[in-house]
Amino acid sequence: MNNQLNVEIPSDSEVIIGILNNSDSVLKKLYLGYFPMILQLVVNNNGDEDEAKDIYQEAIIVLYNKVKRGDFELSSKLKTYIYSICRRLWLKRLKQLNRYGGDIKDFQEYLPVEDEVEKHEERDMQLNKMGDALKLLGEPCKTIMEDFYMNNRSMQDICERFGYTNADNAKTQKYKCLQRLKKLFFQQ
Amino acid sequence: MRENQLLEMIESYLSGEMTVEERAQFDALRKKDATIDTKIAEHKEFTFLLKQYNERLSLQSRLDEIHDEIDVHTLKEDLMAHPSWIVQLWRHHHSKISVAASIAIIAILLTLFISGSLSNKDPRYLQLKREVDQIKGKTDQLNDKTEKIIKDGKATGPVINAKFKGTGFALTGNGYIVTNYHVVNGADSVYVQNATGESFRTKVVYTEPQYDVAVLEINDPAFKNLGTVPYTFKKAKSDLGEVVYTLGYPGDDIKFGPGALTAATGFKGDTTEYEVFIPVNPGNSGGFLMDDKGNVIGVINGKQTQTSGAAFAVKSNYLLKAIQSIPADSLNKSLILNTKNSLAKLSRTQQVKKLRNYVFMVKVYNQ
Numbered sequence A: 001m002n003n004q005l006n007v008e009i010p011s012d013s014e015v016i017i018g019i020l021n022n023s024d025s026v027l028k029k030l031y032l033g034y035f036p037m038i039l040q041l042v043v044n045n046n047g048d049e050d051e052a053k054d055i056y057q058e059a060i061i062v063l064y065n066k067v068k069r070g071d072f073e074l075s076s077k078l079k080t081y082i083y084s085i086c087r088r089l090w091l092k093r094l095k096q097l098n099r100y101g102g103d104i105k106d107f108q109e110y111l112p113v114e115d116e117v118e119k120h121e122e123r124d125m126q127l128n129k130m131g132d133a134l135k136l137l138g139e140p141c142k143t144i145m146e147d148f149y150m151n152n153r154s155m156q157d158i159c160e161r162f163g164y165t166n167a168d169n170a171k172t173q174k175y176k177c178l179q180r181l182k183k184l185f186f187q188q
Numbered sequence B: 001m002r003e004n005q006l007l008e009m010i011e012s013y014l015s016g017e018m019t020v021e022e023r024a025q026f027d028a029l030r031k032k033d034a035t036i037d038t039k040i041a042e043h044k045e046f047t048f049l050l051k052q053y054n055e056r057l058s059l060q061s062r063l064d065e066i067h068d069e070i071d072v073h074t075l076k077e078d079l080m081a082h083p084s085w086i087v088q089l090w091r092h093h094h095s096k097i098s099v100a101a102s103i104a105i106i107a108i109l110l111t112l113f114i115s116g117s118l119s120n121k122d123p124r125y126l127q128l129k130r131e132v133d134q135i136k137g138k139t140d141q142l143n144d145k146t147e148k149i150i151k152d153g154k155a156t157g158p159v160i161n162a163k164f165k166g167t168g169f170a171l172t173g174n175g176y177i178v179t180n181y182h183v184v185n186g187a188d189s190v191y192v193q194n195a196t197g198e199s200f201r202t203k204v205v206y207t208e209p210q211y212d213v214a215v216l217e218i219n220d221p222a223f224k225n226l227g228t229v230p231y232t233f234k235k236a237k238s239d240l241g242e243v244v245y246t247l248g249y250p251g252d253d254i255k256f257g258p259g260a261l262t263a264a265t266g267f268k269g270d271t272t273e274y275e276v277f278i279p280v281n282p283g284n285s286g287g288f289l290m291d292d293k294g295n296v297i298g299v300i301n302g303k304q305t306q307t308s309g310a311a312f313a314v315k316s317n318y319l320l321k322a323i324q325s326i327p328a329d330s331l332n333k334s335l336i337l338n339t340k341n342s343l344a345k346l347s348r349t350q351q352v353k354k355l356r357n358y359v360f361m362v363k364v365y366n367q
Helices: A012-020 A022-041 A051-070 A080-097 A115-137 A143-151 A155-162 A167-187 B002-015 B020-032 B035-067 B072-079 B085-115 B132-152 B317-326 B348-358
Strands: B125-127 B163-169 B176-177 B189-193 B198-209 B213-218 B241-247 B255-263 B271-275 B288-291 B295-304 B310-315 B359-365
Touching: A012 A022, A012 A051, A022 A051, A022 A080, A022 B035, A022 B072, A051 A080, A051 A115, A051 B035, A051 B072, A080 A115, A115 A143, A115 A167, A115 B035, A143 A155, A143 A167, A143 B035, A143 B317, A155 A167, A167 B002, B002 B020, B002 B132, B020 B035, B163 B241, B176 B348, B176 B359, B189 B213, B213 B317, B241 B295, B271 B295, B295 B317, B310 B317, B348 B359
Parallel strands: none
Antiparallel strands: B125 B295, B163 B176, B163 B359, B176 B213, B189 B198, B189 B359, B198 B213, B241 B255, B241 B288, B255 B271, B271 B310, B288 B295, B295 B310
8 A cells, every 4th residue: 555655664773763863854754654554544444534643643752752762672563563553542532432333444463552552641641731731821931931941041041031130030930930830730 | 939949959950050069068958858859859750741742842743744745635535445336325325225125115015915915814715625515505405315325225425414525536446546635634534426426435545735635545345446547647747738627526516627738837836736727616626637648737726716717736746756655554555557548549528438437526524
């Protein structure tokens, strides 16, 4: 199927090295290489292309994080791994949507990946909570948090950007913002 | 703002920006206050989550960018498992098809119901049993005869009236007679009466309900051997249009019924029967169906009341099959069918004259 669509599939080791090196081109090759397989899985099992995109991206993120953490062992083919994750995610999604007919049409072999999907979903929930907390935080706190904790900017930069007269004021502001963010995060 | 300062210290501790001196001080503080370590861990965890959130966002946008380059629509078309046209037809129109099928089924059932085909009792099919009711009018006549017989001192047969009557004909000269199973079914005793009015007691030696055939054996001492039967039994199938006739006792007198073979299958396509166009009445059941050459080609067994003149006859090869399956120990005399036909060259009237001695009225009695 993939051959018909003239998609170049990168080798498994190429993908892993590429992810570790933050290579955009490898990520792209990886993404393009296996998307048809997942689209096929989803559209032939009561789903549409947007749902296929969602679960495929989730699976790529799972793989990406796993490789980044350094605990990815090439015990199976990457293809099988991605398919298994997507299959598991899609089954869960189908059950949530009450669209599961008790049978899934498979196109590849697959592995049991329940634990991994479970872990990923826990993490995903935390991240979503963080996203919601940041949205509620409001400006300028949100930008300060992003600049300092996410983009690794120095307090000096932040000071100049927001026009604080001295670094201590900025630090106090940052501290208040962080406290509020924590409160928002844990309240949910 | 103690907390504020502590956070600053934690942050610089974690980022490794502390001087050796500051670090030593902070370590001492950590030893003194165990809660600081938990605070460090919490802060580390929380800021890590923030970082990860950021990474996730950027990865997501990278993926979205890649995704936008895919022509998802075309890809989807290619990847959809295309079911065969008949499945597609069903998917798109299954409700219409179901409704149409239901209507068709209901219509068929209604038609069958109205036309009476669904009832077990088929009104068209009348077995040629002769109920006594139908001969009630002749009771007086019979009584007269019985009285005469008693007067003559020759008691031949019981005085009670026969419940059913049918026809039978000789298989052999030594007293084997064939009739319909439905004529003798449930009988207490069966008598046969020949053309001259003599009755003989018989025993039912074999029945074959499937082909509606019964074989009787005359075991009456008054019975004298008839001599070799003049007809033979045809094994092959007869052709449509064949001129046929039957002899039987629809009433008290033997009656000739001429006709023709009209179909190779009988009632409702029954392949064991012929359809014949022949005037038969209740009482003809069990009579032979004879072709022009003096071959028995069947046994009359029923008539269709709605098609005037149509009657049915069990094909002779099924009669032969039935005879072959008679167990030898249920026969007291030999049952060897005649193979020499002495009717072929005779005219119809001469044939009938000869045949009447071999045709019997079958009288069935039950309490």
